[in-house]
């Protein structure tokens with residue numbers, strides 16, 4: 001899943017990024033409520049793990065804004081506020097789950113799995129754009145209805161572009177999405193993945209934006 005982690009405690013955030021990244025989730029981290037709000041306004045996420053006490057903007061305000069705007073993204077509140085009133089308020093505002101700190105990592109991951117299953121059983125599993133179709137469950141891709149074999153990183157990279165077809169990604173944003181923060185990468189790793197994807201699918205698949213990075217190209 002594509003997860004937005006909104007958490008101003010760096011220790012908790014880095015631990016969660018690592019654990020969720022190992023499970024092949026793509027995690028973006030924001031330590032500031034305002035910045036998280038901007039990300040939610042401009043990008044699609046499958047799950048938001050939301051702290052309540054945040055600089056910039058309170059977690060309840062972010063959640064309220066999301067639901068007012070009609071967003072159906074899954075939200076798991078992760079907060080030190082353990083009073084019944086806060087839990088009820090969070091659920092009433094539209095949170096899918098509420099876990100209090102200190103928390104057990106295994107329990108959090110189990111709750112993430114529940115939300116993922118719920119989402120998968122209700123959502124369309126196939127992401128289509130032009131001649132491309134990505135099956136998010138099977139992690140497979142077809143081009144003109146023909147299957148294309150892709151290793152995991154190339155598949156993740158393609159998914160990133162297809163999920164956000166208008167967005168231009170810098171190399172470092174792609175590295176964060178594909179590798180997380182903990183792994184070092186070869187400096188040209190992203191260019192190599194892009195080269196392979198173009199070769200396997202079509203040269204126009206990914207457009208180079210000079211001096212910036214890449215975006216999805218012509219797939220119609």
Ligand code: CA
Pocket residue numbers: 007008009051052053054
């Ligand atoms: Ca906090």
